[in-house]
Amino acid sequence: MAEILSKPDYEASIAASLDKRMAWWREARFGMFVHFGLYSVLGRHEWAMAVESCPVQEYEKLADRFQPKPGAPKEWAKLAKAAGMKYMVMTTRHHEGFSLWDSKVNPYNSVNYGPKRDIVKEFVEACRENDLRIGFYSSLMDWHHPDGGAAAHDSAARKRFNDYTYALNEELLTRYGKIDILWYDAALPMQSWEGWNSLEMNQRLRAIQPDIIINNRSHLNEDFGTPEENVTADKNRDWEACMTFNGLSWGYVDAAQVAPYSYNAQRILRMLATCAHGGGNLLLNIGPAPDGSVPPEAVEPLKTVGRWLAQYGECAYGKVDRVAEDWFYVSQVCSVSIKGNTAYLWNWIWPTNGDFAVGGFTSKLKSARVLGSGVNLRFTQEKYRIVFNDVPKEPQDKIAGVAVIALEFEGKPEVVRFPTTLPMAIWLTAENH
Ligand code: GLC
Numbered sequence: 051m052a053e054i055l056s057k058p059d060y061e062a063s064i065a066a067s068l069d070k071r072m073a074w075w076r077e078a079r080f081g082m083f084v085h086f087g088l089y090s091v092l093g094r095h096e097w098a099m100a101v102e103s104c105p106v107q108e109y110e111k112l113a114d115r116f117q118p119k120p121g122a123p124k125e126w127a128k129l130a131k132a133a134g135m136k137y138m139v140m141t142t143r144h145h146e147g148f149s150l151w152d153s154k155v156n157p158y159n160s161v162n163y164g165p166k167r168d169i170v171k172e173f174v175e176a177c178r179e180n181d182l183r184i185g186f187y188s189s190l191m192d193w194h195h196p197d198g199g200a201a202a203h204d205s206a207a208r209k210r211f212n213d214y215t216y217a218l219n220e221e222l223l224t225r226y227g228k229i230d231i232l233w234y235d236a237a238l239p240m241q242s243w244e245g246w247n248s249l250e251m252n253q254r255l256r257a258i259q260p261d262i263i264i265n266n267r268s269h270l271n272e273d274f275g276t277p278e279e280n281v282t283a284d285k286n287r288d289w290e291a292c293m294t295f296n297g298l299s300w301g302y303v304d305a306a307q308v309a310p311y312s313y314n315a316q317r318i319l320r321m322l323a324t325c326a327h328g329g330g331n332l333l334l335n336i337g338p339a340p341d342g343s344v345p346p347e348a349v350e351p352l353k354t355v356g357r358w359l360a361q362y363g364e365c366a367y368g369k370v371d372r373v374a375e376d377w378f379y380v381s382q383v384c385s386v387s388i389k390g391n392t393a394y395l396w397n398w399i400w401p402t403n404g405d406f407a408v409g410g411f412t413s414k415l416k417s418a419r420v421l422g423s424g425v426n427l428r429f430t431q432e433k434y435r436i437v438f439n440d441v442p443k444e445p446q447d448k449i450a451g452v453a454v455i456a457l458e459f460e461g462k463p464e465v466v467r468f469p470t471t472l473p474m475a476i477w478l479t480a481e482n483h
Pocket of ligand 1: 300
């Protein structure tokens, strides 16, 4: 291993390779997060051990009841593929400290206990069979390791714990071939990159996997931001919103009871539109049941989204242009994503009265095409406004009720937010003074 770079030199070196390493990720848009571990057996959220003050020895017994059926990761990967997702990230070890692989440094693992199988290996194989990129979630916090808490105030414990953390990640990144994403989480109890030795750890891990993408949760900015449970664009860097399927838990919770809280296809598409609009990704979670089967409430919505993406994917995948806030104001019934000269309107409510317009445009429109239907909308363009004439009254998307209108402009599409000719602008101006 070459010498360890200083923080500024390290940041400059990863910035230099960022575009190349991130190329596939920036086009992927949609991935599956999988939270699976002993907490899946409990079915009360993956934080149950900590929040219920469960003693380590009692929690360890869950391992006997953790019996995922063979081939479970294949089910997840098939569903991810059917949903139009391009990558997966699985919890190789969550805060509970139980490793889902044959770890030599952590005997508390799924090969010594429970299923007596390497679930990480099964996951990797399932991803490869389905042509999905592979991400490893790796908790930094550890409630099982004897130094996991003491590391905060005892420097000898911290040294042991840092070495342990590195060794776990080194195993993950040396044993399974090419891994695409290292997804750290919960850098506690230490509160700084120095405390975790992240600068050295990440450099050494990158030396093993030079193309890897690392998230921002080891107290270093690294390659991308991770808004959690909210889809909020970051204007200044790559970002990926991670979302539970139900707003309640990442780990498994009773399928029948959680179904009413869960996303439907339309809500998922709304999130995806925000990601496409802001040039980010959506990492949508499933929490498989203790036997590893996919949570039933996720199946139909994800398959519907997949069928929709198969038809309209050009508005979602690929290199999008990150859009200025002004674009939120062209329509209240559409979201917008932009690629080159085309603005895609993701239409949430079809104009069944045949009457439709969008506002704020300053660039000249060439054509307006309803994706997948062959319908070209007739339009007239006024200053700032595009009025569509004779819009078919029938909603144009049969899959999810979300039609997409591709507006192709003569150049890069431009808009102004509330042009000065309109009352809204007067109101905004008045408020500003
Ligand atoms: C949080 C939680 C954790 C979950 C993660 C996903 O940090 O601690 O349970 O795995 O977010 O982003």
